[in-house]
Amino acid sequence: xxxxxxxxxxxxxxxxxxxxxxxxxxxxxxxxxxxxxxxxxxxxxxxxxxxxxxxxxxxxxxxxxxxxxxxxxxxxxxxxxxxxxxxxxxxxxxxxxxxxxxxxxxxxxxxxxxxxxxxxxxxxxxxxxxxxxxxxxxxxxxxxxxxxxxxxxxxxxxxxxxxxxxxxxxxxxxxxxxxxxxxxxxxxxxxxxxxxxxxxxxxxxxxxxxxxxxxxxxxxxxxxxxxxxxxxxx
DNA sequence: GACCAGGCACATC
DNA sequence: GATGTGCATGGT
Numbered sequence: 001x002x003x004x005x006x007x008x009x010x011x012x013x014x015x016x017x018x019x020x021x022x023x024x025x026x027x028x029x030x031x032x033x034x035x036x037x038x039x040x041x042x043x044x045x046x047x048x049x050x051x052x053x054x055x056x057x058x059x060x061x062x063x064x065x066x067x068x069x070x071x072x073x074x075x076x077x078x079x080x081x082x083x084x085x086x087x088x089x090x091x092x093x094x095x096x097x098x099x100x101x102x103x104x105x106x107x108x109x110x111x112x113x114x115x116x117x118x119x120x121x122x123x124x125x126x127x128x129x130x131x132x133x134x135x136x137x138x139x140x141x142x143x144x145x146x147x148x149x150x151x152x153x154x155x156x157x158x159x160x161x162x163x164x165x166x167x168x169x170x171x172x173x174x175x176x177x178x179x180x181x182x183x184x185x186x187x188x189x190x191x192x193x194x195x196x197x198x199x200x201x202x203x204x205x206x207x208x209x210x211x212x213x214x215x216x217x218x219x220x221x222x223x224x225x226x227x228x229x230x231x232x233x234x
Numbered sequence: 235g236a237c238c239a240g241g242c243a244c245a246t247c
Numbered sequence: 248g249a250t251g252t253g254c255a256t257g258g259t
C-alpha cells in the first residue's frame with residue numbers, strides 16, 4: 001500500500017525515518033508552532049468546536065465577542081440564551097449548529113464525573129475519555145482529539161483534511177484511509193510524545209495553509225528536498 | 235462571483 | 248460501507 005521515497009541518494013524505505021525527516025524539514029522552515037493558541041484549556045476546547053471547517057480568524061472573532069460580553073466561563077455560557085450565543089459566535093460560521101454543539105459539550109463538561117474541573121477531566125484515561133467525547137453530538141474524531149491533545153496534553157495524533165491531503169500527495173497513504181487508520185500510521189511510526197504530536201500537527205496545518213490548499217502552491221514548499229517522492233512540485 | 239477554510243450529522247443507496 | 252448534502256461566515 002505504501003511507497004516510500006528517495007531524497008537525493010537517500011532512500012526512505014522506513015516510514016519512521018521519513019516521518020521524522022518531514023517533521024525536521026517543517027520545523028526548520030516554520031519554527032516551533034507553540035500550539036494551541038488560547039489562554040486556557042477551556043478556551044482551547046471551545047476553539048476546537050468553533051474551528052470546525054472554519055478559518056481560524058473567524059474563530060478569533062467569535063471568541064472575542066464572548067470575552068467582550070463577559071460570558072466566557074463554562075457556567076456563564078451554559079446559562080446564556082441560545083439565541084444570544086448564536087449571535088455572538090456568528091462570525092465563526094455554522095453558528096446555529098455550533099451554538100448547539102457548545103451547549104451539548106458544556107452539559108457534558110459541567111456534569112459528573114467532570115463537574116467543570118479540568119483536573120478531573122485530565123485524570124480520566126485517554127481511551128474512555130475519547131469515547132465519552134465522541135458520544136457528544138457535534139464532537140467528531142478531529143474535535144475530540146484536538147481537545148485531548150491540545151487542551152489536556154493527552155498523547156493522541158490529530159488528523160485533519162490537510163494531513164490527509166498532504167500525506168496522500170506524498171504517496172505515503174491512500175486518500176481514502178479512515179481517520180483511525182491515518183491516526184495509527186502516525187502513532188505507530190512516531191516516537192510516543194505528546195509534545196511531538198502537538199507540534200507535528202501544527203506544522204502540517206501551517207504547511208497546508210501556505211502550500212497545500214486544494215490548488216497547491218508548491219514552488220517554495222519546505223518539503224521540496226523530498227521531491228523524488230510522488231509529490232507534484234510543478 | 236467562485237472558491238476555500240484546522241468537520242460533523244444525517245439520509246440514502 | 249460508501250457517497251452526497253446541509254450547515255454559514257469572511258478572506259482571497
